[in-house]
Amino acid sequence: MLCNNNSRSPLCSFGSPWPDLNEGLFYNDVVSTSSDSGLTLIHFYSSKYKNSAPLQGWLQRIHNGQITIDGEVVKEPKAILRDGMELVYHRLPWREPDAPYLLQVLYEDDDMVALNKPPGLQVLPGGLFQQRTVLMQLQWRASKGSSSLAIQGSHPVPVHRLGRGTSGILLCAKTKVAKTSLAAYFADGTSLIGDSSNANMEQSKRRKISKIYRALVNGILNQDKIIIKQPIGTMRYPGVAKGLYVASPSGKPALSKVEVLERDSQLNQTLVQVEIESGRPHQIRIHLSFIGHPLLGDPLYDVGGQPMCFDSEHEDESFAEDG
Numbered sequence: 001m002l003c004n005n006n007s008r009s010p011l012c013s014f015g016s017p018w019p020d021l022n023e024g025l026f027y028n029d030v031v032s033t034s035s036d037s038g039l040t041l042i043h044f045y046s047s048k049y050k051n052s053a054p055l056q057g058w059l060q061r062i063h064n065g066q067i068t069i070d071g072e073v074v075k076e077p078k079a080i081l082r083d084g085m086e087l088v089y090h091r092l093p094w095r096e097p098d099a100p101y102l103l104q105v106l107y108e109d110d111d112m113v114a115l116n117k118p119p120g121l122q123v124l125p126g127g128l129f130q131q132r133t134v135l136m137q138l139q140w141r142a143s144k145g146s147s148s149l150a151i152q153g154s155h156p157v158p159v160h161r162l163g164r165g166t167s168g169i170l171l172c173a174k175t176k177v178a179k180t181s182l183a184a185y186f187a188d189g190t191s192l193i194g195d196s197s198n199a200n201m202e203q204s205k206r207r208k209i210s211k212i213y214r215a216l217v218n219g220i221l222n223q224d225k226i227i228i229k230q231p232i233g234t235m236r237y238p239g240v241a242k243g244l245y246v247a248s249p250s251g252k253p254a255l256s257k258v259e260v261l262e263r264d265s266q267l268n269q270t271l272v273q274v275e276i277e278s279g280r281p282h283q284i285r286i287h288l289s290f291i292g293h294p295l296l297g298d299p300l301y302d303v304g305g306q307p308m309c310f311d312s313e314h315e316d317e318s319f320a321e322d323g
Helices: 041-048 055-063 134-143 148-152 176-192 198-205 283-290
Strands: 012-014 025-030 067-069 086-091 103-108 112-117 168-173 211-218 225-228 232-237 240-247 256-264 269-276
Touching (some): 041 067, 269 283
Antiparallel strands (some): 025 086, 067 086, 112 168
């Protein structure tokens, strides 16, 4: 059953099919005297954004007319940059990977909506997924003429994240007040991690929001319950500009409570329930792999909470295709 925009019926759904191509992206830069003034256009982009494309990729983009200087298309790679110039790179529209678009409404009122996010759908824009996200479906729903959200001028946004491959309840705020309150509830648990004082232990028990997941892992966990207190930080990793999150002694505190639900010795798998009291990126994947039981089918994290060996033959060379 599809929701009409004013419906609060339980377990209704909404969503619009994805266009074949997204709208592309625009990246803005301003030339500064200290570091960029005097550089050539190709030097600026190939050095500052070398993780986006190699030299030949940026030359192709310049020749394609995808870069403007102060609003004018410039196709000369050796054009000299001066202080204060405004640069805009237009990444051409591309077809994003397949993703579901229907979202099931579990609960909705004037302040928030709780969605059942399907696996395979990203919550916020990032990487190859700039349009095919939960956020975009919320914005499309709000912008429709008959929507009460559009009338109220509301801009619904997710207040936390679930990984693209994870299904589950996603809370979205429809007002600024709701966004602030819900975000504070989620932050409460994370802020207490690493502080073992009795006051904070009691406060942790009274958290307003609990985050509980189920996961299928490789191997058989012998203990029925495990508490993992492994900090999570970042490391340099090919293709990930801001670094990859991994188990790291110098990282931020993180805490996961793992409970075994079912063991399958024949398939060498264990079904577990995980409650996380912090919200670090990839926390469950990292923590379970850290104790020697990676998620079943996880293509990235190996035993120890570290990435699998990087194979240069599989490095993404699609810069020319994705614009």
